[in-house]
Amino acid sequence: MDIDKLFSRGKELGIEEMEVYMAEKCSTKFKVYKGELENYNLSKEEVLSLRGIHNGKMGYSYTERLADDSIDDLLFNLIQYAECNEREHTEKLSAPVEIKRKSRINRLKLYEEDRKIAFLKSIEELAYSMDERVYLVEDCDYEEYERSIYIKNTKGLELKDSYGAGIINLSVVAKNGEDTQTGYIHRVIDDLSQEYKNDLINEAVRDAINMLDACSIPSGDYKIILRNNVAANLFSTMCPVFLADVIQENLSLMKGKVGKKVGSDLLDIIEDPLMDKGFSYRTFDDEGTPTFTKYIVKNGVLKTVLHNNKTAEKEGVNSTGNGFRISHKSSIGVLPINMYIEKGSYSLEEMIMSLEKGLLITDIQGLHAGINTISGDFSLYSNGFLIEHGKVIKPVNQITIAGNFYDMIKEIQALGDDVRFSTPGIYYFGSPSMMIDRLTVSGN
Amino acid sequence: MLDKNIIEDIFNAVISNGGDFGEIFLEDNYTTEISTIGGHIEKGMSGRDFGIGIRIFDGLNSIYVYTNDLSKDNLIKMTIKATMVLKKSKRDMVLKFDNPTRPYIHKFSILPRNIELSKKLELMKIATQGAKNYGREITQVQVNYIDQEQNVLIANTEGVYVEDKRVRTRMLIMAVAEYGGQLETGYVGPGALMGFEFYDTIDIEEYAREAARIAKTMVYADYSPVGVMPVVIDNGFGGLMFHEACGHSLEASSVAKGVSVFSNKLGQKIASDVVTLIDDGSIPNFWGSLGVDDEGKKTQKNVLIENGVLKSYMVDKLNGRRMGIESTASGRRQSYRFAPTSRMTNTYIDSGNNTKEEIIANTEKGLFAKQINAGSVNPATGDFNFSLSEAYLIENGKITKPVKGATLIGNGSKILMDIDMVANNLKIDQGYCFASSGAIFIGAGQPTIRVKSMTVGGREA
Known part of the structure; x- marks a missing residue:
C-alpha cells in the first residue's frame, strides 16, 4: 500500500494526524513424529493498523488486505471510531525520536533448515530412549519467526525494528499398565545447543515418568513449593495487575499501591524489553517511545506500574515505554515484553530438604478459568509430589490448590536459583521456584 | 474470490512436487471487535482479515502455507518452497472442478458491516446501564461487542469447490460487584450465527441484569x-x-x-x-x-x-x-x-x-x-x-x-x-x-x- 497516498487521502477527509503501524512476520514451523517430518508450515504476512485524530478524537482501523483499494475502508472505519470516542484523554502521536539501541540478531538464522530438522529428530529419538515407559512423544515441534515493525506518522516519526526467536514444544506421554501421564515443555531458544536439548528432554520425560501411579491426597492446608514453571505460569496470568490501564479501570488491587509494600521482602520483579534471551526484543514501543529495563517490585515494594503515553499522562508521570498493541487488531494498550522475578539463593533440592511436610507442585491446569484476576482468588487443578521429612514420598494428582495471589506474594518464604519462563504468549513471565507458607489443597 | 486459474496453478505445483492432496482456504472477513468500560469505547476496531491457507498432504504427512500476499508469484513460490521438503517426484493426478457451489443453510438478513459503529455502541451502552442500575454494588461494567462476516472459498484436488458465508454476532457483558473490599464478577455472552437482526430477537438489558445479578450474588457469598x-x-x-x-x-x-x-x-x-x-x-x-x-x-x-x-x-x-x-x-x-x-x-x-x-x-x-x-x-x-x-x-x-x-x-x-x-x-x-x-x-x-x-x-x- 502507498502510505503517502493513504495520508493524503486521510487529510482530504479531515483527519488531522495519522500513524501507520505495519508488522511483517515470516515463520517456519515443523513437527517430527516417529522419526518423520510429519508437518511443515511456512508463512508470510504483512498487516497494517492505522490510528489518527479526527475532530480531536483518536480513531483506529486495520486491514490485512494491503492494496490501495483498502485505503477508503481504513479511513472510514477510523472516522467512525473517532466519532464514537468519548474519552477525554486523547493519546498524542510521537514526534521523531532517536533510538540508540540496536535490534537483536537472531542467531538461529545462521543454521540451515536441515540442521534444525535433524536437531528436532534427535530430541524425539532421545526422549524415547530415556525410559521404556515413554509411550509416545506426542508433540515435538520447532517454530521460528522473524518479525519486523514499521511505524510512520504525519509528524515525521519513522522507525523500524526487527527481532526473531525460536520455540521448541515437547510433550511426552508415559504409560505404566493402565496409567497414563504426560509431561510437556515450551521453551524459547536462541541456539541449537546441547544444553537446550538436555533441558527439554529431561523436563518433559521426567514429569511424565515421575507422575506415573499418582493419586489424590486428603484435603487440608499444606506448605507449598511452586516449581519454577508453575510459578511462572501463575504470575504470567496475574501480571495484568501491574499494568496502568487495568489499574485505572479499577480492575486491579494494585491501585494506589505504588511506594507501598505489596510482597515479601524477597520479591523483586523486573520488566526488561531488551533481555538477550527474551521471547521478544523491542527497542521502542508501538508509540515510538524508547524502551528500558526497570524494577516493578523491589524488596517487596511496588516501585512503578507499566505505562503507555495515555496512562502516564493521566497520572502525571512518564511512559515506561510499554505502549504496545496485542496485535494489529487492537489499539495501543499497556503490555510487558519480558517480565521476571529475580532469582533467590536456594536450589530446588535444598527447598525440598527443608520441608517437614508439604507439597511440591509441578503442573497447574486451567489458568484461563481458575483465577479471578480481579480478586486474585485462585483454585487450580494441580499435579505434584507429597514431601515428608525433606524427601519426595509419592506423586499426587486429582487435587486443586487454592489461595489468593495478593496474599500469596506476601507469604513467599524462599526463592530458588532456577528461573524459568512461562509458555510463550502475550505475558512472558519468568520465575524461580518459590516456597509459600500455606495454600489450601482439596483432594479426597 | 480467487481466479480459478491461480487455484489450478497452485494445485499443479502441489502435484508436481509429490503432494497427493491439495487444498486452499481463502478468507475475506469483515470484523468489528470493540470493548467498552463504563460505556466508553476503550479498545478494538473494525477491519478486514484477508489471506489464504494452502494445505498439502503426502500420505499422513502434511504441509501448511499461509500468506496474505495473494499475488500469483508469491503463492506459487511459497507452495513450491514448502513442498520441496517432501523430496518426492510428480504425482499422476487429474484435477477436476468447475464452478464454486454455495451450500448455505443459514439465513442472514442484516450484515453487521452495513450498520454504523455508533448503533453498535448504543447497544453496548444499554447493556452497561442495565447492569449498573441493578444495584449500588455494581462498580464497573465491561462490554465486548463482536461481529464477523467471514466469507470463505474452499477448494481441493478431490473436486471440492465451495463458498460459505458465516455471519456472527455476540455481546459479552461483564459486571463487577464490590462489597467490603471484595471484587466479584458476573458474565453473560449471548451470540448467534446471525446478522444484526440477532438483537431484535433478544432483550440485551435482561442479559445485562443477569450479569449484574451473578456478580452481586457472588460478592456476598462465602x-x-x-x-x-x-x-x-x-x-x-x-x-x-x-x-x-x-x-x-x-x-x-x-x-x-x-x-x-x-x-x-x-x-x-x-x-x-x-x-x-x-x-x-x-x-x-x-x-x-x-x-x-x-x-x-x-x-x-x-x-x-x-x-x-x-x-x-x-x-x-x-x-x-x-x-x-x-x-x-x-x-x-x-x-x-x-x-x-x-x-x-x-x-x-x-x-x-x-x-x-x-x-x-x-x-x-x-x-x-x-x-x-x-x-x-x-x-x-x-x-x-x-x-x-x-x-x-x-x-x-x-x-x-x-x-x-x-x-x-x-x-x-x-x-x-x-x-x-x-x-x-x-x-x-x-x-x-x-x-x-x-x-x-x-x-x-x-x-x-x-x-x-x-x-x-x-x-x-
Whole structure:
C-alpha cells in the first residue's frame, strides 16, 4: 500500500494526524513424529493498523488486505471510531525520536533448515530412549519467526525494528499398565545447543515418568513449593495487575499501591524489553517511545506500574515505554515484553530438604478459568509430589490448590536459583521456584 | 474470490512436487471487535482479515502455507518452497472442478458491516446501564461487542469447490460487584450465527441484569466447601463440562494416535445409560454452526455417545486418513493462519427423563453449579478442571446459600459413569474453544444433570 497516498487521502477527509503501524512476520514451523517430518508450515504476512485524530478524537482501523483499494475502508472505519470516542484523554502521536539501541540478531538464522530438522529428530529419538515407559512423544515441534515493525506518522516519526526467536514444544506421554501421564515443555531458544536439548528432554520425560501411579491426597492446608514453571505460569496470568490501564479501570488491587509494600521482602520483579534471551526484543514501543529495563517490585515494594503515553499522562508521570498493541487488531494498550522475578539463593533440592511436610507442585491446569484476576482468588487443578521429612514420598494428582495471589506474594518464604519462563504468549513471565507458607489443597 | 486459474496453478505445483492432496482456504472477513468500560469505547476496531491457507498432504504427512500476499508469484513460490521438503517426484493426478457451489443453510438478513459503529455502541451502552442500575454494588461494567462476516472459498484436488458465508454476532457483558473490599464478577455472552437482526430477537438489558445479578450474588457469598460430594450442574453452559471432560478426548486429533482415553473404544460402553452426547454443526443459526466445515464438507449431526455407548468420534480429513474413516465435517480453524483439525461445533447432552426439581429434591447434601466459567482438559489422561462462576449449596434437597471460588475437577472416563440423573430442560449456550487450530466459536449445552460424586476444590479446607 502507498502510505503517502493513504495520508493524503486521510487529510482530504479531515483527519488531522495519522500513524501507520505495519508488522511483517515470516515463520517456519515443523513437527517430527516417529522419526518423520510429519508437518511443515511456512508463512508470510504483512498487516497494517492505522490510528489518527479526527475532530480531536483518536480513531483506529486495520486491514490485512494491503492494496490501495483498502485505503477508503481504513479511513472510514477510523472516522467512525473517532466519532464514537468519548474519552477525554486523547493519546498524542510521537514526534521523531532517536533510538540508540540496536535490534537483536537472531542467531538461529545462521543454521540451515536441515540442521534444525535433524536437531528436532534427535530430541524425539532421545526422549524415547530415556525410559521404556515413554509411550509416545506426542508433540515435538520447532517454530521460528522473524518479525519486523514499521511505524510512520504525519509528524515525521519513522522507525523500524526487527527481532526473531525460536520455540521448541515437547510433550511426552508415559504409560505404566493402565496409567497414563504426560509431561510437556515450551521453551524459547536462541541456539541449537546441547544444553537446550538436555533441558527439554529431561523436563518433559521426567514429569511424565515421575507422575506415573499418582493419586489424590486428603484435603487440608499444606506448605507449598511452586516449581519454577508453575510459578511462572501463575504470575504470567496475574501480571495484568501491574499494568496502568487495568489499574485505572479499577480492575486491579494494585491501585494506589505504588511506594507501598505489596510482597515479601524477597520479591523483586523486573520488566526488561531488551533481555538477550527474551521471547521478544523491542527497542521502542508501538508509540515510538524508547524502551528500558526497570524494577516493578523491589524488596517487596511496588516501585512503578507499566505505562503507555495515555496512562502516564493521566497520572502525571512518564511512559515506561510499554505502549504496545496485542496485535494489529487492537489499539495501543499497556503490555510487558519480558517480565521476571529475580532469582533467590536456594536450589530446588535444598527447598525440598527443608520441608517437614508439604507439597511440591509441578503442573497447574486451567489458568484461563481458575483465577479471578480481579480478586486474585485462585483454585487450580494441580499435579505434584507429597514431601515428608525433606524427601519426595509419592506423586499426587486429582487435587486443586487454592489461595489468593495478593496474599500469596506476601507469604513467599524462599526463592530458588532456577528461573524459568512461562509458555510463550502475550505475558512472558519468568520465575524461580518459590516456597509459600500455606495454600489450601482439596483432594479426597 | 480467487481466479480459478491461480487455484489450478497452485494445485499443479502441489502435484508436481509429490503432494497427493491439495487444498486452499481463502478468507475475506469483515470484523468489528470493540470493548467498552463504563460505556466508553476503550479498545478494538473494525477491519478486514484477508489471506489464504494452502494445505498439502503426502500420505499422513502434511504441509501448511499461509500468506496474505495473494499475488500469483508469491503463492506459487511459497507452495513450491514448502513442498520441496517432501523430496518426492510428480504425482499422476487429474484435477477436476468447475464452478464454486454455495451450500448455505443459514439465513442472514442484516450484515453487521452495513450498520454504523455508533448503533453498535448504543447497544453496548444499554447493556452497561442495565447492569449498573441493578444495584449500588455494581462498580464497573465491561462490554465486548463482536461481529464477523467471514466469507470463505474452499477448494481441493478431490473436486471440492465451495463458498460459505458465516455471519456472527455476540455481546459479552461483564459486571463487577464490590462489597467490603471484595471484587466479584458476573458474565453473560449471548451470540448467534446471525446478522444484526440477532438483537431484535433478544432483550440485551435482561442479559445485562443477569450479569449484574451473578456478580452481586457472588460478592456476598462465602467460600465453597471443598472435598468429594454430589454435584448438580444446571442446564445451559454447564455443558462445557462435557466439552472438556469428554468432547476433546473424542476429537480425532487425540484419538487417531491412540493417545485419547477413548481410543479404540467404538461400540463400547463409556458412560452411564442416561448419557447421550451429540455434536451438531448444522443447527440453524446457532453460534457454533457452519454451512460447510473448514474443509468444505456440509455440516451434520453426529451422535457421539448414545445411551452410554460410544458411537462416533469427531473426525477431520487428515486424522480420518490415519484412522481409515470418513470425515464427520468436524474440520475447523480460527482463520487462514491455521491448518484445520477435528474440533467441536455445538456439543450437548440430550434431554433425559427427570425434572430439575426431582434432581434437587433427591440430593441430600451437595453443590449446585448454576454457571460455569471455563475449563480445560488433558486429553491423554482425561484429567479435567473447570471453575464455577455461580454456585450454591444443596442442603436437605433444597438450594440454599450461594458459595464462591469453587473448581470442579475429575477424570473424563470416570465422570461419564457417575452421571445418574438427567433432566428434560436442554439449553445450549455460546462460548469459545482454544486448541491447536486456534480459537473457534462453539456451542455447549445440556439439561440439568447430577454427578453422584465429584471433587470440589476451593479455599476453605
